[in-house]
Amino acid sequence: MLFTELPLTDSLLEGLDAMNFKETTPIQEQAIPILLKKKDVIACAQTGTGKTAAFLLPLLNNLQTDDHDQNKVNAIIMAPTRELAQQIDQMMEGFSYYTPFSSVAVYGGNDGEAWDVQKKGLLNGADVVISTPGRLLSHINLYNIDFSGVKYFILDEADRMLDMGFYDDIMKIVKLLPKDRQTVMFSATMPPKIQQMAKTILRNPEEITISVAKPPESIIQSSYICYESQKMEILKLLFKNKKPHKVILFSGKKQKVKEIAKTLQKMDLSVGEMHSDLDQSQREHVMREFKNERIDILVATDIVSRGIDIDDITLVINFDVPYDVEDYVHRIGRTARAGDSGMAITFVSPEDQHLFEKIEQFLQKKIYRIPVPSELGETPEYNPEEFRKQKGTKRNSSKRRSSTKPGGNDKREKVEKSARSGNKQRKGYKNRTIKGSKEESVNNVTKENENLKNDLSNKENSNNNQNRKRNNRNNRKRKPVQENTQQNFNPAQGKVKSNKQDSNDTTPAKSTNKRLVKKKDLNRSDISAAETGNKGVSAEVKSGKGKDTGSRKMKAVAKKQDSAKVKNESVKQQEKTAKKKWWSWWPFGSK
Template identity: 45%
Template sequence: MGFTKATPIQELTIPVIMNGDDLIACAQTGTGKTASYLLPVLNYIANNNVHQTTALVLAPTRELAQQIDQQVEGLAYFTGISSQAVFGGGDGIAYEQQRRGIQNSVNIIIATPGRLIAHLTSGVLKLNHITHLVLDEADRMLDMGFSDDIMRIISYLPKKRQTLLFSATMPGRIRNLAKAILHEPQQISVAISKPAEGIDQQVYRLHDQQKTPLIKMILKDGGFQSSIVFASRKEIVRALYKELKHAHVNTAAFHSDLQQSEREEILLKFKNKQLPVIIGTDALSRGIDVEGIDLVVNYDVPGDAEDYVHRIGRTARAATTGTAITFVNDRDLKRLKSIEQLIDRQIPQKELPEELKSIEPIAQERPAGGPRKDKRRRPNRYKGNKPKPAAN
């Protein structure tokens, strides 16, 4: 598969996992963490001649579950080890394929929590032989409200097992989860919340009406081969998609309203370099693992500084280089400051092209949390005695 040297997270975690210890590992996306837990798990299954489901990997999104399943397929190609991705959002045929895989006792199940619980409660799936439990992107799963589902799934597992928790961030709720489900875990942290050194980070100060003209210029004239554009809401994703298509930019919109087959087709074309630009929300920030992405654009500044790290982490993966451009209006200055504090550096500001400087804002933009200029006051209610009605 082209791997010749272990990444730092792999060097640190593989010996711990091989030793049988529980583990809390903190590493950002793009550092090779998937192989860091898959390789030792595959090694255990191969050396112990296992013929039943002994490993369970929980992931927050169906895209990530599918990618992990593809990694298993590649890494275990010559071992005969089997896996099954289990996730919702598909049709009855997909559910039936998942059910058959489960009944055939595949070695590894990679699942999103909700769909896994559906198979557990139906009685089709038994997890009483699990020796390895992996929680991948645990912070994201908690952000998505899967805490109760995770604890419910764990109630089906043997108490004696090896549990591995991987997370890009380590907030208090992750540590509380770790205390509840891990036994005397080893702890490893690598480059917490720091973007890869190979990312050229840039900021443009502008107003909203300058965003779309600027991104058209960047995508058409910047010489980038593979780009992701992040917007804050799917409504913005749709609107921007129409604008770019009208400007003859070959792009696709990736959002939650698409059918599973449509999402898979978009990702496949993007991976195969048949589609140079994807526009999406933060669902893409941890749900896509594609080599060779050379540009990430934050059309909107993310609300959380950690999400900025995950977004721009789509580029400059595996020691490559890339560019990350963020559009910042007046409302987003506080968010930009939070990002710069998190990554411990000031992001260089680029000069807006001359032809865009003359574009005027449609209306005065409101500072985050501030009152609207045209906010109307409610009429005063009567206080005290009401006036007497006029006599007939």
């Protein structure tokens, strides 16, 4: 369907023509006619389907055709992130270029000047306010906004806002709005929380579901089955001799985003990072540089995966597997937009194989496995069931599983009831046994006193015995020591000679000389034995013995080397064919 076929005002059609909007998307074709009738709508549509124009165009058309207070806020659009609020505001400026309506984007993370601009826009009564929940509440608390003229309330990416914990903030804002209004909810998924909130804030809504959950076929999806330690090396090889152009790399952790950005910057690549640690001015600068092609690679968390409209994205890399299938669709949906082709690569570690299996089941096809280069070592096998069992055992060890057998939970309840009754009986038993326990404690005290007395007497006896032993030792030391010498009587001199060696004599004793001689003889015998052994070995070599065994060993080694060469050649051929398949659809040129 063409936009000219819709009942839109001429000024809106002029703006659409200036922005080169010709044909409607499925969500626009279904939602715009219903919203023009001012009915409440809950729509399930993925990002990149044109849902922003689906609610902005009928909003501007109704503001232009109906009476409204020009000095008050007439419409509020809620968005989960600053980036999405900015994008909606930019689309608003384009569509309303030929209309007299004004808008203001209200979000946090900026300086005082931006706060003043937002405050002036709210106090002066901007027609449309595009805001995040938290910043709008802060302005409400300061009485900077009047809700009495609000006729339209739109929630974009409602499921995302609930995931980020904005449910209470949204309900506080809804209570302040007039009851006579049109409420619109757009969501990529429809979990029970969204359905419950829709029942509370919508009145007889029209439901619109666009079944475009699967990514377009123009996206070439592929994967690497690798270990966590191999991911960074694969990245280096991907961009080693290639010049990237408009690449988005997603990671679920901001610390990992910082590490990846530093690694790629060391390779002299123009890299920007996007995560929650950046303030609003830094985020805007990074997005501006990326859109203007001054940055080739954008490393980001899932903050960019939803609602950010950037054209000509050639490659999306998932450094880790998203937890939800919807997040995977949102991530790779950044490429191949508006009918263009693109490519998506996912790094799958063993811990994420069960998540990747869910994605393949959802897509109903097997995603191509790119072979990991052999120089990076061995890769894990793709076996999601094994890793799922390992995770299941860990969960069972930490948490109590509910019984899956029939009547299992009833049995557990009976056991718990009996335990409670047993506790009551134990309380009565304790009261009965207090008296007996007191008497037993008195008897125990008397027994302990008797034992202490016996221990003291035993210690005294042992001390006396030790003192006696010490006295005996001292008496032995005081006795004169007799020299054990052989005495010879010389009748000529009438003196006794001892066989003890004179202290002035420096000549060694004969016994020690004998021992030294024996050691020298032993050393000489060992040396002679070794010499005779070497002579025997050399004689065998000269005689030609052992030649047959050596030649056989050499032949065996040569055979092994030949077989290894053949294997290496076959592996190289396989790698070449794999590289041809891979590099044939690589979108970048060489550096």
